[in-house]
Amino acid sequence: MTSTxxxxxxxxxxxxxxxxxxLELLPTALDxxxxxxxxxxxxFTLLEALWEAxxxxxxxxxxxxxxxATLPRLSRVVTGLERKGLVERTACPEDGRAFNATLTDAGMxxxxxxxxxxxxxxxxxxxxxxxxxxIDSLAALTLKILAxxxxxxxxxxxxxxxxxxxASCPADPAP
Amino acid sequence: MTSTxxxxxxxxxxxxxxxxxxLELLPTALDxxxxxxxxxxxxFTLLEALWEAxxxxxxxxxxxxxxxATLPRLSRVVTGLERKGLVERTACPEDGRAFNATLTDAGMxxxxxxxxxxxxxxxxxxxxxxxxxxIDSLAALTLKILAxxxxxxxxxxxxxxxxxxxASCPADPAP
DNA sequence: AGTCCATGGTTGTAGGTACAACTAATGGCG
DNA sequence: CGCCATTAGTTGTACCTACAACCATGGACT
Numbered sequence: 001m002t003s004t005x006x007x008x009x010x011x012x013x014x015x016x017x018x019x020x021x022x023l024e025l026l027p028t029a030l031d032x033x034x035x036x037x038x039x040x041x042x043x044f045t046l047l048e049a050l051w052e053a054x055x056x057x058x059x060x061x062x063x064x065x066x067x068x069a070t071l072p073r074l075s076r077v078v079t080g081l082e083r084k085g086l087v088e089r090t091a092c093p094e095d096g097r098a099f100n101a102t103l104t105d106a107g108m109x110x111x112x113x114x115x116x117x118x119x120x121x122x123x124x125x126x127x128x129x130x131x132x133x134x135i136d137s138l139a140a141l142t143l144k145i146l147a148x149x150x151x152x153x154x155x156x157x158x159x160x161x162x163x164x165x166x167a168s169c170p171a172d173p174a175p
Numbered sequence: 176m177t178s179t180x181x182x183x184x185x186x187x188x189x190x191x192x193x194x195x196x197x198l199e200l201l202p203t204a205l206d207x208x209x210x211x212x213x214x215x216x217x218x219f220t221l222l223e224a225l226w227e228a229x230x231x232x233x234x235x236x237x238x239x240x241x242x243x244a245t246l247p248r249l250s251r252v253v254t255g256l257e258r259k260g261l262v263e264r265t266a267c268p269e270d271g272r273a274f275n276a277t278l279t280d281a282g283m284x285x286x287x288x289x290x291x292x293x294x295x296x297x298x299x300x301x302x303x304x305x306x307x308x309x310i311d312s313l314a315a316l317t318l319k320i321l322a323x324x325x326x327x328x329x330x331x332x333x334x335x336x337x338x339x340x341x342a343s344c345p346a347d348p349a350p
Numbered sequence: 351a352g353t354c355c356a357t358g359g360t361t362g363t364a365g366g367t368a369c370a371a372c373t374a375a376t377g378g379c380g
Numbered sequence: 381c382g383c384c385a386t387t388a389g390t391t392g393t394a395c396c397t398a399c400a401a402c403c404a405t406g407g408a409c410t
Contacts, residue, residue, distance in 0.1 A: 008294055008302075015310050016297050018317035020220065023202055024243040025324045028398080040366090045195065061388060068199040073367055075390060097375045097388040119183055122191050127183075129319045135190050138316050142193035144304045149200050203368080215396090236358060248397055250360060272358040272405045 026125065033121035037114045042067065043081060044118055046074075047111040050087070050103040057102035059092060086110050201300065208296035212289045217242065218256060219293055221249075222286040225262070225278040232277035234267060261285050 008016065030041040039047075049066045050056055058066070064074040078101050081087040086107035092098035103111070127135060183191065205216040214222075224241045225231055233241070239249040253276050256262040261282035267273035278286070302310060 006294075007290075008297070011307070011310055011314065012297075012302055015314035015317065016301065018314055018321060019301070021243050022317050022320055022324070023198060025321070027198055029324055031398095042366095059388085068196050070368065071389065072369080072391080076366085079390095092388095095376075095388080099389070115182075119181075122183070122187075125323055126191065126194070126320055127187055129323045130316070132186070134316060134319070135186055137312055139186065139190035139193055141305070141309060141313050141316070142190065142197050144309070145301055146193060146196055146200070148300055148304045149197070149204055206368095217396095234358085245398065246359065247361080247399080251396085254360095267358095270358080270406075274359075 029125055030121060033125075034114065034118060037110070037117055039110065039114055041118075042069070043077060044111070044114055046077060046081070047086065047103065047107060047114075050101060051108070051111050055102075056108070057090070057100040059098050059100055061098070063101055081107070204300055205296060208300075209289065209293060212285070212292055214285065214289055216293075217244070218252060219286070219289055221252060221256070221276075222261065222278065222282060222289075225276060226283065226286050230277075231283070232265070232275045234273050234275055236273070238276055256282070 027041065034041055034044060037044075045067050046063065049063055050058055060074055060078065061071060063069075063078075064071045067074065069077070078087055078089065081101075082089060084106075086104060088102045088104055090100045090102055092100050130138065202216065209216055209219060212219075220242050221238065224238055225233055235249055235253065236246060238244075238253075239246050242249065244252070253262055253264065256276075257264060261279055263277045263279055265275045265277055267275050305313065
C-alpha cells in the first residue's frame, strides 16, 4: 500500500512547492508584524479565541482544539500569558481536573490593541493581493485540505473552520 | 497610515482562520509522515534541491534561498546531514568565502528512498482531495500570496515558484 | 598597497514546540 | 465501596529555529 511509485505531475509539483514555500514564510512573517505588540501570532489567536468565547473563558483543552495546538504547548503559552497578566487560570467547578483560561481586563485591552495591527498584517500579506472570488476560493481549498488533515474532525469545530453550511459562510457546492 | 480601523469581513475571516489552521497543522503532519525515514520534511526539501541542482551541488546561500530558509538555519541542518553522511561541504574554488553542499551517494540513495514516501504523504494530505482545476487554483493563489510575502523577489527564484510563464523546472548554472 | 563596505558562513543564546512520562481527578462497573 | 481505564493538565527532555554578534573573504575605490 506504500509507494505509489508514480511521481507527482508538474502542476502538482508547482502547487506543492509554492504551498511549501508559503508554509515556511508566512508564520514567521506574521510573527514579525506582531512583534511590536510583544505578542506572538499564536498568543493573539489564543486571546482571540477567549474573546469570542462565552464569558471570555474556555477550558484549556477546548482552547487547544480551537487553536490547533497540542495541550502541552497550550499549557505553557497560557502560563506565559498568565505571567503577563493577560489571562487567568481558574479551576473548573464541574470538573476537578479541568481549568478555565479567563481573559483578564488587561488581556482584553491587549487583544483590542493588537487586533487592528493583526488585521492590517493579514491584509498586507494575504488578502490585499486577492479578489473576493479568490478569497472565497482560498477558503474552499483550505477547508478541503483541512478535512483530509483532520479526519477525526476533532479539531475543526470553530465556526470559521466548519463546513460552509452555516449562513455566515459563503455557499459553495457541497461535495 | 497604520490601523485601517476596519474589521475583516466575514469571508475574509473564514479564509484567514482556515489558512491559519492549515499553517499550524500541515508542517507537523508532513514531518510525522517522514519520521520513518529519519528525515525531516525540511531535510528532504534540501536533498531535493541538491538532487535537482547541476552537479548535485549548490552553494549554501543558494540552497538557503531555494528552501526559503535563513542561512544560520541552513548551516546547522547541513551540518546535521553531513554527520549522517548524506551531504558534503566542499570549499568553493572561485570564492574563498563560499561553500558548496554536495549530495553524496548515500544522500542520493536516501533521497530516492524517501521520495515516494514524501509523494504519498503529499498526495494523501493535500492533492487527493482536490480536482486538477483546484490544484491549479491553489498554485495560482499561493503564487499571489508569495509575491506579497517576498516583495524583494529574492527568494522565489526557483522554477516551481516563478511566474507561470515558464513551464519546466530547469536547473540553473552551478557555482 | 590600504581602507571600507558588502557578502558568505558560523556560532552563542534564547525561546518555542513535540513527545513521552507523570500526577490527579472522573466515571464506570463489579 | 473499590478497582481500573480514561481524561485534563503539567513537566522533563530534546530538538529546531530565529536573531544577533562574529570572523573571514572579496571587491571597489584611492
